[in-house]
Amino acid sequence: MANLQNFLQERQNLINNFLEKALKPKLLNKTAIAPERLWQAMSYSCLNGGKRLRGILCLATYEAFKPNYLAVLPIAAGLECIHAMSLVHDDLPCMDNDILRRGKPTCHIQFDTATALLAGDGLLIEGLALCLQADELNPQIMLKIMPEIMQAIGANGMTGGQSIDLENTNKNVSLLELENMHKLKTGAFLKASVLVSAMAAEATESQLKALEIYAEKIGLAFQIIDDLLDLEGDSAQIGKTAGKDLAQNKATYPKFLGLEQSKEKAQNLIEEAKLNLKQNHIYFEPLHQIADYIIQRKK
């Protein structure tokens, strides 16, 4: 995986550098006073050493078809802003009430709850605005991509999944209901990170379909590993509070399937994801390696 580590590191750096420049106040006029504290909270929450999985999937998918993957760098960075927003809002006292994220105090602990709420709103809007900066793309394609992203993160996607997750707390849910919730909460956005990039690269219908299945399978595997890390990892290593699912009596894969069978299911999903790419002649190595990385990760 040495090559993959370089590949990931290079793209993380690209995304982080882009975000560092983007996440600064740009005022409408010179006399206005900048909301400095808000931008600080936004940078704090977005520039904190995340894996950048969604952004990297976006860059790698584009590169599987076209060499100039910098064309979708604004989208990759925008997706990471949106992801950061979802974490900031998810950590708030009225939601998961978490104090630790990537090994540091969560946004509302470091700043305050109101600022964290607004920082989330700001990151969401800025994230979508960054996506629109990918001006090397054809306008018609851009106007197809934006609704895809919004559908994936809105009340029919990620935000809807968070709402179902809330409703599921302390309720007996079936494995099917659990999978449905994850399809919305994490699956839809992860899938969009792959799909919109493939659309941007003008992939064919059958390639899009193959990538859709790939993204669905690695997304589900990602969630299973998340559940396992919460159960088996320690807070220092995973950078967030471990053991939270048990404490909150949440439905998880290990709870339904046990540890061993959960690991096996995740492994099978990864194999299926990779096989599906090959069967559709998508051989770009990093996409295969990222699938492996998803179940080998320790945080």
Added chain:
Amino acid sequence: MANLQNFLQERQNLINNFLEKALKPKLLNKTAIAPERLWQAMSYSCLNGGKRLRGILCLATYEAFKPNYLAVLPIAAGLECIHAMSLVHDDLPCMDNDILRRGKPTCHIQFDTATALLAGDGLLIEGLALCLQADELNPQIMLKIMPEIMQAIGANGMTGGQSIDLENTNKNVSLLELENMHKLKTGAFLKASVLVSAMAAEATESQLKALEIYAEKIGLAFQIIDDLLDLEGDSAQIGKTAGKDLAQNKATYPKFLGLEQSKEKAQNLIEEAKLNLKQNHIYFEPLHQIADYIIQRKK
């Protein structure tokens, strides 16, 4: 103002009917379970008899240049979703902690705080997605409009203004600082409601400039009247908690200028706004009447 009442009512109905159809779950696939409660909270917060000022300004501005104003109806409706989002988040316990909005319990009182947080996120994303549905517009123009809206509502606009408002609480601020805060918090979005529609209608540079000044002036007058209503109105009539600014020790126009001078300033701004339109040969009557309506409103 009889004609204006009809004009406003017709356009409120158009926007409300559009939103009623739009604010329903649209699932990614048939097996998924819809986040019903979230969509209920979104509809509850958005379909509650608001004035629809931003949406109506959007429709009226377009009609000042082109007859087929239905072309921007998705944008008008989208702007109202975004406005509803700002109210839902503003009312949350960590922000203004308000229990009454348009004469009904606020979203977090009717549902719960976590659902209100997510409903705001959902309305924001859905609002932007609705704007993108204005597919009669030229794609190039659409790609200019979307960043304008995002700039106006994000951390450099409305969200930034809310953050500055928080920082100003219990602090001695100058009249200049108060105006700066309002320029971001309410001014930028109201201005965008006019400007993006003028851009959609392909107004000339000088027309855009005239409408920008018009929108800035009516936006500021709107805020002064808001302060006066908070001070002089009663909760039943204005549909939200009156006297809040005093209770929260907030800087307001009447506090700086007194009642009479505040009213006079609002009136002058409206006259200047209308004069500016006339001097630039924008005679479309409803835009002039809406300016008058802004200072005559009782809620």
